[in-house]
Each structure stands twice: as structure tokens, then as C-alpha cells.
Amino acid sequence: MPPSIRFDILTLFPEMLAGPLEGGVLGRARRAGLVEIESHNLRDWAMDRHNTVDDYTFGGGSGMVMKPEPIAAAVEALRNEKSWVVLLTPQGKVLDHAVALELSRKTHLILICGRYEGVDERVRIQLVDEQISIGDYVLTGGELPALVLTETVARLAPGVVGNDEATRKESHSEGLLEHPHFTRPREFRGEAVPDVLLSGDHGAIRRWRHRESLRRTLLVRPDLLQRRGLEPDESEWLWKEEPAAMSGFHGVPPSVEPDPPLEKKLES
Numbered sequence: 620m621p622p623s624i625r626f627d628i629l630t631l632f633p634e635m636l637a638g639p640l641e642g643g644v645l646g647r648a649r650r651a652g653l654v655e656i657e658s659h660n661l662r663d664w665a666m667d668r669h670n671t672v673d674d675y676t677f678g679g680g681s682g683m684v685m686k687p688e689p690i691a692a693a694v695e696a697l698r699n700e701k702s703w704v705v706l707l708t709p710q711g712k713v714l715d716h717a718v719a720l721e722l723s724r725k726t727h728l729i730l731i732c733g734r735y736e737g738v739d740e741r742v743r744i745q746l747v748d749e750q751i752s753i754g755d756y757v758l759t760g761g762e763l764p765a766l767v768l769t770e771t772v773a774r775l776a777p778g779v780v781g782n783d784e785a786t787r788k789e790s791h792s793e794g795l796l797e798h799p800h801f802t803r804p805r806e807f808r809g810e811a812v813p814d815v816l817l818s819g820d821h822g823a824i825r826r827w828r829h830r831e832s833l834r835r836t837l838l839v840r841p842d843l844l845q846r847r848g849l850e851p852d853e854s855e856w857l858w859k860e861e862p863a864a865m866s867g868f869h870g871v872p873p874s875v876e877p878d879p880p881l882e883k884k885l886e887s
């Protein structure tokens with residue numbers, strides 16, 4: 620099976636990427652030929668004998684800016700007609716499961732890691748298809764964001780995570796957080812594994828997991844539940860189990876009687 624996706628990461632610090640790309644699931648997937656991931660030193664495309672890749676910012680200010688020529692030369696050397704060029708920037712669309720899924724449908728991603736004050740604006744205008752942020756905070760460089768993006772997209776490629784079913788059922792893949800997991804021992808410091816998980820009753824286990832997934836999402840990330848919505852039976856169960864959280868979430872339990880008509884109120 621040929622690799623389903625290739626990543627080319629453009630950076631001034633390729634050594635920062637080496638360890639994470641060699642180890643764990645990513646390293647194994649690369650060695651198995653399921654994905655291709657290469658990092659490239661942008662200095663290799665510098666235009667002068669000092670390998671200059673940054674310069675002062677026009678208009679004044681203390682920070683340096685990454686020059687456009689080495690980035691343009693690198694992108695133009697690596698891209699083909701199917702390439703998708705991503706700039707890592709705190710000003711981009713925030714990476715989430717849906718964005719990762721969309722990116723996993725591409726066959727070639729070129730990731731540009733910024734440093735200093737970022738990259739010359741003409742890079743964004745002329746070369747970039749999409750800008751991605753990994754969250755509303757600022758790091759010193761795009762290398763960690765590029766690794767985060769690469770790992771989350773690569774693990775969606777067929778075969779990368781041993782059991783493809785596992786990635787379909789994970790947190791965020793169905794708009795919910797995943798249910799809790801337990802392993803041995805059956806009891807740890809007075810806390811026992813829920814009986815249902817030891818029952819062998821697969822229907823009951825599936826139901827328990829789904830409900831705990833709902834409960835956890837309600838308690839920790841009600842915004843996700845708001846977006847996904849609730850089936851009537853799910854809502855009913857949550858009202859029974861977590862009334863306080865549900866009243867914050869929904870306002871009124873479904874069982875509350877609607878107001879009596881005005882004439883009835885006046886009679887009483």
C-alpha cells in the first residue's frame with residue numbers, strides 16, 4: 620500500500636522535529652511506509668552566502684521577520700498540483716478534529732513553521748492555502764504546532780493506528796468526549812472497576828460507555844454537547860443523573876409541566 624499522505628515540514632530548526640518523528644506511532648508509520656514525513660531546513664534555500672533567512676521589520680519594531688525568498692523557493696521546489704500549503708500561525712483557524720479530518724483527505728501537506736515575529740506577509744498572500752493555529756496562545760515557533768498537526772492528521776491515515784475503529788470512537792470524533800477506561804487491577808486504592816465492564820454483556824457495556832461519554836461531555840465540555848444536540852432518551856437520562864449540570868445546560872427539565880393556560884390560573 621503506497622503512503623496515503625506526505626508531509627513536508629519547512630523549519631529553521633529541523634533538529635526539534637527529529638525525536639518526535641522517529642519515535643512512537645509516527646516513527647512506526649513512517650518505517651512501515653504508511654505516511655511520509657520529511658523536515659527541511661529553510662536555510663538550505665537561503666539566497667546569500669550567510670544563509671540569511673530573517674531580516675528587520677519594515678516600519679520599526681524590535682523583532683525579526685522571516686524573509687519570503689527562502690520559503691518561496693522551498694515551497695516551489697517541493698509542491699505538486701495536489702499540494703496543500705499550511706502556515707502555522709496563532710492567527711489561523713483553530714485545529715480541531717473536523718479540521719484534522721479535512722486535512723487527512725489531502726495527499727500532500729507542506730507545513731511552514733514561523734519563528735520570530737512570523738513570516739513576511741507576502742508568503743501568506745502568495746503561497747499559503749490555509750492558516751492553522753493550535754490554540755489561542757503564542758509559542759515561540761511553529762515546530763511544536765507542526766508536530767501536533769502532523770500527528771493528529773497522520774493517525775487518521777489508514778493503518779497508522781493499529782485499530783482504525785479506535786480512532787473512529789475517540790473523543791471529538793462523534794462530537795462527544797470518550798467514556799472512561801479502566802484496566803487491571805480490578806480495585807485500586809478502594810476504587811473498583813464498574814461491575815458492568817466485567818459483566819461480559821456487550822449491549823450493557825455499549826450503553827454504559829455511551830452514557831458515561833454523555834455525562835463526561837456535559838460536565839466538562841457542555842459546548843460540545845450544545846453543538847451536537849441530545850436525543851430525547853439521552854436528555855432524559857442526563858436529567859435524572861446530572862440535574863444540576865443539565866439545568867445550567869438546558870434550563871428546564873422536559874418533565875416540568877408547561878404553565879397552565881391563563882384562565883386556569885385565574886380560576887385558582
Ligand SMILES: C[S@@+](CC[C@H](N)C(=O)[O-])C[C@H]1O[C@@H](n2cnc3c(N)ncnc32)[C@H](O)[C@@H]1O
Binds near residue numbers: 710734735751757762
Ligand atoms: C512568536 S510567534 C509569532 C506571533 C506573531 N507575532 C503574532 O502575534 O501573531 C512565532 C511563530 O510561532 C508559531 N506559532 C506560535 N503560536 C502558534 C499557535 N498557537 N499556533 C500555530 N503556530 C504558532 C507561528 O509559526 C509563528 O510564526
